[in-house]
Structure formats: structure tokens, C-alpha cells
Amino acid sequence: MTDRKQTIQxxxxxxxxxxxxxxxxxxxxxxxxxxxxxxxxxxxxxxxAVEEMEEMVGLASALVINIGTLSDKWIExxxxxGKAAKSKGIPVVLDPVGAGATSLRxxxxxxxxxxxxxxxxxxxxxxxxxxxxxGFTTKGVDSTASAEAALEASxxxxxxxxxxxxxxxxxxxxxxxxxVDQINNGHHLMGKVTGxxxxxxxLTAAFASVNSNYQAAAGEAMAVMGIAGEMAGEKAxxxxxxxxxxxxxLYQINGxxxxxxxxxxxx
Amino acid sequence: MTDRKQTIQxxxxxxxxxxxxxxxxxxxxxxxxxxxxxxxxxxxxxxxAVEEMEEMVGLASALVINIGTLSDKWIExxxxxGKAAKSKGIPVVLDPVGAGATSLRxxxxxxxxxxxxxxxxxxxxxxxxxxxxxGFTTKGVDSTASAEAALEASxxxxxxxxxxxxxxxxxxxxxxxxxVDQINNGHHLMGKVTGxxxxxxxLTAAFASVNSNYQAAAGEAMAVMGIAGEMAGEKAxxxxxxxxxxxxxLYQINGxxxxxxxxxxxx
Amino acid sequence: MTDRKQTIQxxxxxxxxxxxxxxxxxxxxxxxxxxxxxxxxxxxxxxxAVEEMEEMVGLASALVINIGTLSDKWIExxxxxGKAAKSKGIPVVLDPVGAGATSLRxxxxxxxxxxxxxxxxxxxxxxxxxxxxxGFTTKGVDSTASAEAALEASxxxxxxxxxxxxxxxxxxxxxxxxxVDQINNGHHLMGKVTGxxxxxxxLTAAFASVNSNYQAAAGEAMAVMGIAGEMAGEKAxxxxxxxxxxxxxLYQINGxxxxxxxxxxxx
Numbered sequence: 001m002t003d004r005k006q007t008i009q010x011x012x013x014x015x016x017x018x019x020x021x022x023x024x025x026x027x028x029x030x031x032x033x034x035x036x037x038x039x040x041x042x043x044x045x046x047x048x049a050v051e052e053m054e055e056m057v058g059l060a061s062a063l064v065i066n067i068g069t070l071s072d073k074w075i076e077x078x079x080x081x082g083k084a085a086k087s088k089g090i091p092v093v094l095d096p097v098g099a100g101a102t103s104l105r106x107x108x109x110x111x112x113x114x115x116x117x118x119x120x121x122x123x124x125x126x127x128x129x130x131x132x133x134x135g136f137t138t139k140g141v142d143s144t145a146s147a148e149a150a151l152e153a154s155x156x157x158x159x160x161x162x163x164x165x166x167x168x169x170x171x172x173x174x175x176x177x178x179x180v181d182q183i184n185n186g187h188h189l190m191g192k193v194t195g196x197x198x199x200x201x202x203l204t205a206a207f208a209s210v211n212s213n214y215q216a217a218a219g220e221a222m223a224v225m226g227i228a229g230e231m232a233g234e235k236a237x238x239x240x241x242x243x244x245x246x247x248x249x250l251y252q253i254n255g256x257x258x259x260x261x262x263x264x265x266x267x
Numbered sequence: 268m269t270d271r272k273q274t275i276q277x278x279x280x281x282x283x284x285x286x287x288x289x290x291x292x293x294x295x296x297x298x299x300x301x302x303x304x305x306x307x308x309x310x311x312x313x314x315x316a317v318e319e320m321e322e323m324v325g326l327a328s329a330l331v332i333n334i335g336t337l338s339d340k341w342i343e344x345x346x347x348x349g350k351a352a353k354s355k356g357i358p359v360v361l362d363p364v365g366a367g368a369t370s371l372r373x374x375x376x377x378x379x380x381x382x383x384x385x386x387x388x389x390x391x392x393x394x395x396x397x398x399x400x401x402g403f404t405t406k407g408v409d410s411t412a413s414a415e416a417a418l419e420a421s422x423x424x425x426x427x428x429x430x431x432x433x434x435x436x437x438x439x440x441x442x443x444x445x446x447v448d449q450i451n452n453g454h455h456l457m458g459k460v461t462g463x464x465x466x467x468x469x470l471t472a473a474f475a476s477v478n479s480n481y482q483a484a485a486g487e488a489m490a491v492m493g494i495a496g497e498m499a500g501e502k503a504x505x506x507x508x509x510x511x512x513x514x515x516x517l518y519q520i521n522g523x524x525x526x527x528x529x530x531x532x533x534x
Numbered sequence: 535m536t537d538r539k540q541t542i543q544x545x546x547x548x549x550x551x552x553x554x555x556x557x558x559x560x561x562x563x564x565x566x567x568x569x570x571x572x573x574x575x576x577x578x579x580x581x582x583a584v585e586e587m588e589e590m591v592g593l594a595s596a597l598v599i600n601i602g603t604l605s606d607k608w609i610e611x612x613x614x615x616g617k618a619a620k621s622k623g624i625p626v627v628l629d630p631v632g633a634g635a636t637s638l639r640x641x642x643x644x645x646x647x648x649x650x651x652x653x654x655x656x657x658x659x660x661x662x663x664x665x666x667x668x669g670f671t672t673k674g675v676d677s678t679a680s681a682e683a684a685l686e687a688s689x690x691x692x693x694x695x696x697x698x699x700x701x702x703x704x705x706x707x708x709x710x711x712x713x714v715d716q717i718n719n720g721h722h723l724m725g726k727v728t729g730x731x732x733x734x735x736x737l738t739a740a741f742a743s744v745n746s747n748y749q750a751a752a753g754e755a756m757a758v759m760g761i762a763g764e765m766a767g768e769k770a771x772x773x774x775x776x777x778x779x780x781x782x783x784l785y786q787i788n789g790x791x792x793x794x795x796x797x798x799x800x801x
Contacts, residue, residue: 020674028297028313030562030603034728039773044728045632045674046562049605052636059635059673069297071316071340073605098312101326102319139326140287140312192518194301194311239306240514247774251726295564295580336564338583338607365579368593369586406593407554407579459785461568461578506573507781 002181002219004262008255010211010220015041019061019209024048024078026068029195036199039250042206050077057084061209064202067108068097082116091208094118095201100130100138113161119214122166122201125150132157147173164214168197172222181219184263185226187233189242200225227261228253269448269486271529275522277478277487282308286328286476291315291345293335296462303466306517309473317344324351328476331469334375335364349383358475361385362468367397367405380428386481389433389468392417399424414440431481435464439489448486451530452493454500456509467492494528495520536715536753538796542789544745544754549575553595553743558582558612560602563729570733573784576740584611591618595743598736601642602631609642616650625742628652629735634664634672647695653748656700656735659684666691681707698748702731706756715753718797719760721767723776734759761795762787
């Protein structure tokens with residue numbers, strides 16, 4: 001279960017260790033993901049050439065696989081990197097961006113789950129439903145369902161995939177198929193900036209690199225995201241300024257802010 | 268003809284419907300284009316794999332083809348997506364970034380015009396001249412000619428291509444080969460940020476998805492761009508801050524701002 | 535030797551001429567690099583298709599080769615563009631991002647040095663050590679060594695490669711193998727934003743396009759970077775805001791600021 005005190009400790013550990021997070025991610029968010037990882041205290045690297053996948057994974061403390069802008073060579077690299085990461089024992093976090101929108105995305109996600117076995121699957125409600133429920137389709141990369149509507153599907157997926165599933169929404173839900181953590185921090189402008197979900201995925205990998213309880217780590221990442229969003233929302237009222245302040249907040253968030261703003265204890 | 272009242276109505280419609288805009292665009296601007304589309308109220312998706320082009324177009328309300336960072340597989344995807352979009356009847360907006368700089372760009376543009384038949388071609392003066400006038404060449408992706416110098420060429424291109432042509436400049440000109448709309452809103456810092464033209468193209472697709480009079484829709488997009496630029500220019504005096512405020516302005520622009528700042532009536 | 539007065543003159547020349555800088559660079563920084571080049575007064579273009587390399591180089595005043603997100607086709611384009619640039623006589627600036635992290639990156643760097651012969655190699659200390667000292671390895675794309683620790687290696691590399699070598703760090707060092715310039719401007723938040731090094735590389739190309747003394751030009755770029763960082767650091771205390779203000783500062787930096795803040799004279 002995600003815990004306030006543990007979140008503070010893991011954030012400090014993350015900043016002390018500056019773990020290398022290897023990202024195979026989409027073109028839209030690469031810059032923002034790298035900046036968010038630096039701001040929180042990690043060291044990002046983006047690399048996708050099959051020729052360097054095993055070596056780069058060999059240096060990394062966690063791997064992000066994000067299918068936002070797919071092509072065949074990148075899918076190949078995702079499999080090679082994923083297997084190398086599992087073999088090395090570092091956490092693999094999968095973001096099935098747009099699963100349910102096209103069969104390429106849905107099928108690529110399912111193959112990665114079966115053949116790589118990610119430790120955490122982090123997506124929006126539509127994406128989780130598209131993976132867990134045959135026949136569910138969606139409109140694009142934005143969710144068309146509430147996180148609540150995907151909760152049962154996320155439990156099923158967690159059990160069948162042997163992974164922690166993390167769904168972002170107004171309330172975020174994290175489940176390993178049995179326990180469910182709820183994260184209630186956040187700000188409405190987070191949904192008005194592209195790549196917030198992808199950032200959540202990258203932070204999930206960063207926290208998983210310092211806490212091998214992935215259920216807890218996934219919740220910590222969402223809590224830190226949400227609290228940083230609230231901090232940013234106090235300084236900005238529109239998406240451009242909000243995004244700038246959100247990166248600032250990831251850099252400035254500390255134990256005191258987490259202590260004060262935490263509202264994720266289960267009742 | 269682009270009209271103030273219709274622009275306000277179409278902006279409201281855009282925000283109510285949040286149409287999916289499918290972008291095959293360049294690496295430089297993907298993030299900014301996605302953020303601009305979200306800020307104005309649309310739902311962006313970036314996808315370029317040939318394998319998912321028809322399915323993704325099937326979900327979309329408009330297609331952007333932007334040739335800013337070409338390679339062979341992407342060109343193939345542009346043709347597949349373009350034909351699917353035309354067959355479905357959704358608007359196709361082409362941005363011939365850097366046409367005239369290299370023959371790859373000029374030829375790719377001409378082939379897309381001939382084989383896909385975009386509904387709107389939106390570029391800077393150099394690009395339009397390079398497509399419409401054999402032998403015209405340019406320096407890179409920045410225009411070396413004024414919009415006025417490209418006006419006659421844009422009319423010729425509109426007629427030969429059967430498309431609306433939209434040229435950005437100090438004054439923007441939009442023509443279907445007969446009528447010409449002038450858009451006089453704007454701010455000089457818009458030219459000091461990369462991808463402003465690409466954003467204009469994406470917004471053109473967004474407005475075309477809610478107004479099938481593409482001559483009007485193209486002008487609405489340029490007017491909204493220009494007004495948002497003016498709003499941003501009141502809060503920032505250098506490119507970094509300006510860009511942040513420009514995204515804010517796309518989110519904050521409303522009927523009142525359009526009413527107050529409009530200066531695009533012909534007459 | 536990098537000189538205050540010459541730096542001011544070259545900045546003015548850069549803004550007057552707006553040279554086209556052709557960048558083959560990584561996905562993470564493309565947008566930021568383009569914006570930094572525009573802010574300082576240059577005209578950026580990003581292009582990587584082998585089919586247009588020679589033509590695009592033919593229009594350019596300098597070429598940037600940055601290996602941050604490699605793949606085979608891009609490596610091919612780097613060689614074609616590099617040879618065309620050398621043949622034309624425009625400066626080629628190489629950024630060996632992540633050399634030492636994987637053999638793909640180390641080997642690609644070495645092959646580009648041997649087969650293209652860049653005029654300036656600009657990297658962090660780890661990257662320079664990985665190229666100049668067999669067996670040196672590093673963690674990712676962030677430096678694991680101080681610039682001072684790489685100084686002798688940078689002199690050796692400059693001599694063996696026949697290039698100016700520019701190492702960024704708290705103090706930046708620029709050497710042609712004999713003379714060494716030190717640049718002492720800068721701000722600690724420059725290390726908390728992704729792509730600062732890549733921006734330095736692009737600005738190096740911009741200054742090299744107006745000053746054929748590449749030792750001097752490389753130092754001018756680092757001095758301008760550092761002074762802009764200091765200007766930004768007076769207006770922002772966290773990475774998101776800092777980056778925005780840094781782009782502003784590149785646009786606003788002028789002779790007066792350089793005169794006032796300069797602290798790079800050798801003792």
C-alpha cells in the first residue's frame with residue numbers, strides 16, 4: 001500500500017541515487033519526459049536502436065516502454081529491451097498509449113505483455129479496458145471512460161498479466177489484482193497538457209527503481225504527480241504556464257509538501 | 268469569407284465536440300502541436316505507422332500532413348492516410364514545410380497534391396511560391412518572400428490543386444482561387460518560435476473539422492492564432508515566455524476576446 | 535582565444551546574417567534546439583533524409599551532427615551530410631551524446647571523426663574521455679567525470695582528430711590541442727534541463743558560421759550560453775521556469791550584458 005512516509009523516503013532515495021531510467025517512448029513526449037525525470041531527481045536516457053538495447057538496459061535501473069508513436073523497428077527494440085530488463089531484474093513499466101484505438105496498438109500491447117511481462121502497466125481507463133476486455137474500442141489517445149469504469153478490468157488484467165496495473169483519472173487506482181490503492185491528489189489542468197500520462201509512467205519507473213514493492217512504487221509516482229500538479233495549479237491557470245510550473249514543482253516537491261498535501265489514505 | 272461571429276460559433280463547437288485530429292507531422296513540433304490542439308479544445312493524435320493509418324483516420328475528424336522531417340516510410344504513410352481521409356470525406360490539410368529548399372520536399376508536396384488532393388494547403392510564402400512557380404527556390408524552412416509576393420501564385424495553386432491555399436505572413440491570405448480573405452491579427456514574436464506555422468496548420472484542421480466551408484475555416488484558424496498571439500504578446504516580451512503564454516491564450520481565447528480584437532473585416 | 539569584444543561582434547553578425555544551421559540531431563531536443571537557434575538569431579532546419587542531405591547542406595552555413603537518438607539510417611545521413619559539409623567548407627560540429635554508454639555510440643562517434651573530420655567536437659567530460667581513452671565507460675548521457683578530469687584527454691583528442699574540442703562543465707574548456715580557453719559563466723540549473731549540452735552544440739555551429747576561428751567561436755558559444763544561463767537564473771529558481779527564461783535570455787542577450795557579465799579572461 002502506498003504510504004506517505006515511504007513516499008517521502010523513496011523520493012529522497014531517488015534524489016540520492018539518480019537512477020538511470022531507459023525510455024523507449026514516443027516522439028511527442030520525449031522532451032517533457034526527460035525533463036520530468038531530471039526534475040524529480042533521476043537520470044533519463046532515450047534510446048531505441050536495437051543495436052544498443054541490451055547495453056543500454058545493462059546500465060539502467062528501470063525501463064519504460066511507451067507505444068505512443070509506433071513503428072516496426074521500435075516494436076522490435078521494445079521486445080529486445082524488455083527481455084534484457086526482465087533478465088537483469090530491473091522493473092519494466094509499459095504504457096499502452098492508444099491501445100484500443102488501432103489493432104496495431106492493441107496487439108503490440110498484448111504481445112509485449114505476453115512476451116516481455118512488464119512489472120507495471122500504466123494507462124488511462126480506455127487503454128486498460130481495451131487490453132482487458134475483448135471488443136472494447138476507443139477514440140484516440142484520450143480516455144473515453146472513467147477510471148472507476150475500468151477498475152474491475154484492471155484487477156483482471158493485473159491477475160492475468162502478473163503485473164501491477166495503474167489507471168490514471170480524477171482518482172487514480174493501482175492494483176495488483178487483490179489490493180487497490182487510491183490516489184486522490186491531482187489538478188484538472190493535468191489533463192490539458194499532452195504527455196502527463198507518459199510522465200506518470202516515467203515517474204512510476206523511477207520510483208520502482210528505488211522500491212521493489214511495485215504496487216507501492218506505482219502509487220508513490222501517482223501521488224507525487226498529483227501533488228506536483230496541485231503545487232503548479234496554485235501558480236498557473238492555463239496549460240502553458242501550468243506545464244512550466246509542473247516541472248518546477250517536480251523539482252521543488254519535498255517531504256514537507258507531501259506531508260501537507262497528502263490525501264491518499266484509504267478510509 | 269471568414270466572419271467574426273462564425274469564428275466564435277465554430278470555436279464553441281470545436282470545444283463542445285473535441286474532434287480527434289490525426290497528425291502526421293514533424294519531430295520538431297509534435298509536442299507543441301499536440302499542446303496547441305488540446306488548448307484550443309481538440310483531441311490530438313500523432314501516428315505514422317502505415318499499419319495503423321487507415322484505422323486511425325477512421326477515428327479522426329481531420330488529417331494533418333506536415334512534411335517537416337521527411338523520410339521514405341513517412342511519405343508512404345502520408346499517402347495512405349491522405350487517401351483514407353479523402354475517401355472518408357474528412358478534411359486533409361497539407362503543410363509543405365521547406366518546399367523549395369530541397370527537391371525531396373518540393374516533389375513530395377507535388378505528389379501529395381496530385382495523388383491525395385488536400386482540401387487546404389497552408390504554408391509560408393516561399394513554400395507556396397516553390398509549389399506554384401517552377402524554378403523558385405528558398406533557403407530553408409523560413410520564408411524568404413512576403414505573403415503579398417505569393418498572393419497571385421496562391422490563387423493559381425488554389426485553382427490548379429482545387430484546394431484552399433492559406434499563406435501566413437504579417438497579413439495572412441486565404442484563397443480558393445477566387446475570393447481572398449485577409450487576416451490582420453498577429454504578433455511579431457510568433458515568428459521567433461519554431462512551429463508557429465505548423466500550429467496554424469493543425470488549428471486549420473481543427474476548424475475544418477467543424478466547418479466544411481474550408482475557406483472560412485482556414486481564415487478562422489489564422490484569426491484565432493493571431494488573436495492568441497496578441498494576447499500572449501501582452502504578457503511576454505521574449506520567445507520562451509511568449510510561447511508559454513501563447514498556449515495559455517489558445518486555452519483562454521473566447522468570444523469576448525475575438526469580438527474585441529478582431530480586425531479582419533474586408534472592406 | 536575567445537574574446538569579449540569579438541563575441542559581441544560575432545553575435546551582431548549572427549543576428550544580421552541569420553545563417554541557416556542544418557541539424558541532424560536527436561528527437562529529445564529538436565524543438566529546444568530550433569528555438570534556441572531562432573532566439574540567438576540563426577535560422578534552424580532539421581532534416582535527416584539521405585535523399586535531401588546534400589541539397590540541404592548546400593543551403594546551410596553550418597552543420598550539427600548530434601548522435602543522441604541513433605538509428606542506422608540516421609548514421610548514414612550523418613556521414614553523407616558531414617562529407618558534403620566538409621567538401622563545401624562549412625563548419626561541422628559533432629556532439630557525441632552518450633559516447634561511452636554503448637558501443638554503438640562510441641563507435642559511431644569514432645567513425646564520424648575518422649571519416650567526416652568534424653571541425654569541433656562538443657561534449658561532456660565522460661563523452662570526451664570515452665572517445666579519447668580506450669576502455670573508459672560511462673553511465674548514460676549525463677557526465678560522470680568533471681571537465682577538469684577530461685582536459686588532458688581533450689587535448690589529445692583535439693590533436694588526433696584535428697578538431698577543436700569543447701567540454702562543458704562548471705568551467706568549460708575549449709582546446710585545439712595547444713591553447714586552452716576557459717569559460718566561467720554559467721548557472722547550476724543549466725544541468726537540470728535536458729538538452730542544454732545539445733543547445734551549446736547548436737550555438738557552437740551558429741558562431742562557427744560567422745567566425746572561422748573555430749577555437750574562438752566555440753568559446754563564444756559557451757560564453758553566450760553561460761551568460762544567458764545567468765540572466766535566466768535571476769528570474770527563475772526551478773527547471774521549468776528556468777528553461778523558459780533561458781530562451782528569453784538568448785533572445786535578449788546583447789553587448790551590454792556580455793560586457794557586464796563576462797568572466798572568461800584568462801589570468
